[in-house]
Amino acid sequence: MTLTAPPQSVIANAVTLSGVTKVYGRGSNAVLALDGLTLDVRHGEFVCLVGASGCGKSTLLNLIAGLDRATGGDIQLSQDRAPTLMFQDPALFPWLSVASNVELPLKLRGVPKEERKKRVAELLEVVHLSEFAKRQPHELSGGMRQRVALARTLGQDSPVLLMDEPFGALDAMTRDLLHDELERIWTQRQLTVLFVTHNVREAARLADRIVLLSSRPGRIIYETPVEIPRPRRIDSTEVASLAAEVTDRLRQEVGRHGR
Amino acid sequence: MAVDTLSGLDALELAERQSEPSRLLRIWGTIWPKLAALAIALAFWQLAFVLELRPSYTLPSPAEAFTELAERAQRGELWKGIAITARRAAMGYGFSLILGVGLGLAVARVRVLRVAIGSMITALQTMPSIAWFPLAILLFGLTEQAIFFVVVLGAAPSIANGVIAGIDYVPPLFLRAGRNLGARGLKLYWYIIAPAALPSFVSGLKQGWAFSWRSLMAGELIIVGLGKTSLGGQLTLARELIDPPGVIAMMIVILLFGLVVDYFFSKADRLIRNRWGLIEQ
Numbered sequence: 001m002t003l004t005a006p007p008q009s010v011i012a013n014a015v016t017l018s019g020v021t022k023v024y025g026r027g028s029n030a031v032l033a034l035d036g037l038t039l040d041v042r043h044g045e046f047v048c049l050v051g052a053s054g055c056g057k058s059t060l061l062n063l064i065a066g067l068d069r070a071t072g073g074d075i076q077l078s079q080d081r082a083p084t085l086m087f088q089d090p091a092l093f094p095w096l097s098v099a100s101n102v103e104l105p106l107k108l109r110g111v112p113k114e115e116r117k118k119r120v121a122e123l124l125e126v127v128h129l130s131e132f133a134k135r136q137p138h139e140l141s142g143g144m145r146q147r148v149a150l151a152r153t154l155g156q157d158s159p160v161l162l163m164d165e166p167f168g169a170l171d172a173m174t175r176d177l178l179h180d181e182l183e184r185i186w187t188q189r190q191l192t193v194l195f196v197t198h199n200v201r202e203a204a205r206l207a208d209r210i211v212l213l214s215s216r217p218g219r220i221i222y223e224t225p226v227e228i229p230r231p232r233r234i235d236s237t238e239v240a241s242l243a244a245e246v247t248d249r250l251r252q253e254v255g256r257h258g259r
Numbered sequence: 260m261a262v263d264t265l266s267g268l269d270a271l272e273l274a275e276r277q278s279e280p281s282r283l284l285r286i287w288g289t290i291w292p293k294l295a296a297l298a299i300a301l302a303f304w305q306l307a308f309v310l311e312l313r314p315s316y317t318l319p320s321p322a323e324a325f326t327e328l329a330e331r332a333q334r335g336e337l338w339k340g341i342a343i344t345a346r347r348a349a350m351g352y353g354f355s356l357i358l359g360v361g362l363g364l365a366v367a368r369v370r371v372l373r374v375a376i377g378s379m380i381t382a383l384q385t386m387p388s389i390a391w392f393p394l395a396i397l398l399f400g401l402t403e404q405a406i407f408f409v410v411v412l413g414a415a416p417s418i419a420n421g422v423i424a425g426i427d428y429v430p431p432l433f434l435r436a437g438r439n440l441g442a443r444g445l446k447l448y449w450y451i452i453a454p455a456a457l458p459s460f461v462s463g464l465k466q467g468w469a470f471s472w473r474s475l476m477a478g479e480l481i482i483v484g485l486g487k488t489s490l491g492g493q494l495t496l497a498r499e500l501i502d503p504p505g506v507i508a509m510m511i512v513i514l515l516f517g518l519v520v521d522y523f524f525s526k527a528d529r530l531i532r533n534r535w536g537l538i539e540q
Contacts, residue, residue: 067438084439091436094535095454104450108441128265138536141272156440177265 014192015041020073035217048203056218057196061162083160088168090149092137099133123151143174163195201243205234319504327504344490351410359415363422388413388474406478414471421463425456465524
């Protein structure tokens with residue numbers, strides 16, 4: 001057997017989706033959640049998936065994270081390490097302290113104790129929560145919990161970060177600050193981010209590229225690169241006008257279902 | 260700048276609570292209502308004695324009962340009784356624990372088992388444990404085994420149910436997050452499911468203890484042939500000798516024994532809920 005180099009597209013892309021389809025249920029109850037989704041995400045790219053309810057955004061992330069299986073099509077990742085997923089709920093474990101929550105994925109991977117301690121300290125430093133290491137999650141505010149979740153996710157050292165409306169439950173000010181934080185971490189660590197949101201402005205603030213999904217079934221209906229120079233502000237006119245453009249497309253798509 | 264704003268926001272959101280009253284004051288605050296209630300109960304008892312609502316050879320005064328208790332403590336038979344009963348309680352409960360946890364894990368994991376005996380476990384709990392004694396005595400005679408048989412039948416289902424409910428109600432989000440963090444198979448059980456199920460498990464343990472303690476007392480009262488030194492045995496003996504202070508003295512011991520054990524279960528329960536953030540102080 002001879003080893004052949006993988007095709008060029010696999011090397012260049014962090015995530016390659018070709019014709020990904022997902023059906024829930026069987027027979028007459030079957031629901032088509034995703035219909036032939038094809039999408040390439042380059043290394044280091046920040047892609048925002050935007051869509052109304054029922055567009056299968058969360059389904060898609062679950063498939064890429066390997067928590068669920070696609071019914072059809074193919075998902076290729078450029079590296080062995082599974083992408084990591086962050087949810088709207090920080091999903092911190094209440095029985096563990098902040099530090100232990102961040103430590104858990106390292107422990108599960110068999111990282112030795114001394115190194116774990118060092119890594120946890122470093123990860124908490126990244127999200128500016130060092131002084132809260134010994135607190136329990138319920139003692140923190142929503143935004144702080146989400147930062148702990150981010151630190152925990154980063155601890156998995158996966159090059160691809162999947163985020164499922166991670167800031168959806170936060171107030172506007174906290175969200176803005178976390179946008180800055182996420183952008184900084186994404187640049188420093190050269191991550192590839194696939195970020196799901198229904199907040200078009202958030203997408204325009206963060207993304208290199210916005211991908212719009214239709215609802216029931218989820219299909220890609222529109223794609224646009226975001227060429228606004230960074231650092232961006234969510235209240236800048238460029239972000240606002242791009243958001244308006246994407247929102248119009250989204251409304252058209254949602255309106256289709258009312259007819 | 261952004262970092263300053265961020266930590267400023269953190270500080271604002273975590274504004275410390277008002278300073279709490281001292282520990283001593285807090286403990287006193289929970290103790291005095293209990294002491295007052297106890298004093299009132301004793302006063303009613305004394306009143307009933309003074310008014311002779313019942314003949315004084317059947318209803319002793321509080322003083323008589325406590326004197327009797329002190330005497331029994333001095334003569335040493337009280338401690339012997341406590342030792343015997345505590346050993347039985349520990350053995351019966353320990354066995355229930357092993358059986359209950361094993362059964363609970365099996366039912367939670369194996370679908371067929373759940374369909375077959377899941378509802379039966381709950382049904383077993385509704386059976387008053389004393390109703391098992393006639394069968395237990397036929398099967399094992401007037402022996403300790405008969406008592407253990409009933410104790411285990413009373414306690415194991417509660418413990419099993421605690422395990423099952425704990426595993427069933429692990430929030431799916433924790434499972435999803437755990438898998439995503441790399442916990443699969445046994446690791447998922449050890450690091451995610453077991454700690455998530457702990458509060459429910461502990462309340463199952465507590466309920467199991469209540470059942471096993473009741474069954475044990477019923478057993479010691481019914482199967483008196485086993486010797487008269489156990490707490491239940493001394494209680495029955497006092498009745499047979501028409502020794503009302505003795506009866507009440509033993510009842511007080513049994514009550515206190517139950518309270519002490521219950522205190523530790525409640526303490527564990529509170530500790531966990533506190534840590535989990537389920538109680539606001």
